[in-house]
Amino acid sequence: MEAEEKELTYRYEIIMNFITDLIHKGTLGAGMRAPSLREMATQHKVSITTVQQAYRLLEDRAVLEARPKSGFFVTQYSQVFLEKPGLSTPPNEVVNVEISGRIFDLITYINDPKLVPLGCAIPSTEILASSQLDRFLARTARVNGKKYNIYSEPRGYIDLRVEISRRAMRWGQSLSPDDIAITCGCTEALFIALRTVTNPGDVVAIESPTYFGLLLVLESLGLKTLELPTDASDGIEIEALATALQSKSIKACLFASSYNNPLGCLMSEDKKKAVLDLLIQHDVPLIEDDIYGDIHFGPERPKPFIALNDQADVIYCSSFSKTIAPGYRIGWIATSKHMQKVLKEKFAITLCAPVLLQAALADFLKSGGYDSHLRRIRRSFTDNIDRMTRAINQYFPKNTLISRPSGGFVLWLELSADVDSRQIFSQALQEGICIAPGDMFSTSDNYKNFIRLSCGYPWNEKFEKSIKTLSELVR
Ligand SMILES: Cc1ncc(COP(=O)(O)O)c(C=O)c1O
Structure with missing residues (x-):
């Protein structure tokens, strides 16, 4: 029996090595279809199940991806042989949140032009449509400036809400402009x-x-x-959520709709539906943060939770900070059930968002340039992530684990257990590089040997050199 098992391991490993070899040699490039299961089985005289097992393992390592009814394809990360971090294991306990002490060190360096900006998740103004937006702002101010130098109702400027609801319609979210309130960024939402x-x-x-x-x-x-156990590929562990809803008094859940920061993970639609079913069963509302939803690397924009089940109590939050204008501080919150309470809160906190900026953004969206802009920034972020991943793969120690985001523009790295990322953070600053230490992303001490790197700037020599320097610090 033992000999048989060894033999089986040996067989699927041969298939895995064969495929990775083809990738190494460049015979199989990113986006190409891998040989079919049948072809491989015949060629290597093994069962289809064995090939399937090998392909599934390569899929786990993000070397191959399965596409429905088309077979297995080589991914953009196929040349990366560092493994992904596994499922996180936060302490299964309810805690008070005391995080501010861990955060302000990084915030101090948020806009320091002397540092290589790998710390904060801010896209470069080069990638954002800054000068294009400037033209819309200037024109809106010139033509209608007086009209917009007013308070709006707390819900926000109607033209912008109409544009947001139109975009939501495309991914099946049927929202009336009255179900939307404009906020000061996603943070306020x-x-x-x-x-x-x-x-x-x-x-x-x-x-x-x-x-x-x-x-x-x-x-x-x-x-x-x-904090729930979360997988770097497909998000929270559903069994852990089910247990928590049964055993603890959870008042609300708050999850990323797509591409959690820092993991870049994405729950499948089926998994999102299963989460909603559980929340309906326990009568618990979900707040979703969809700030990275438009930055998908695949062809389709993933649907947010709110578009998947009308019966669930979902409050949707997002903003334009990662795609157009972090400086405008314009975000939004969508809910029909809770709108009155939302408006009361909005009025009490900031009354309304800046009207001129809302009007300029609405004009920009109406102009129809947003989709081509999004295509452009998605290409830039994919390229940056790709190059940074390859550089890390080349320079960092072989026991480094690295996320394989399917959207967004950050990478999450697990370093050897004895590395203190706070120390790396301080040493990197001395070298003129800003990074985000892992302990900022949890109330627990579980991520002391993790770092997050932002890929929001077009790749160049300076970034390559910084990754090399970081790898030396880590070693
Ligand atoms: C997941 C996530 N949500 C919200 C925000 C804050 O968004 P805003 O700048 O629109 O307030 C950020 C910014 O980094 C983020 O990464």
């Missing part, structure tokens, strides 16, 4: 959403690791969290 469905002391279930700004919002609202 998340803040208002949490204020709407929770009270201080309540427990919110979140992904682990998660975006540090969200942790700060939770802290400032006096909320507690339960």
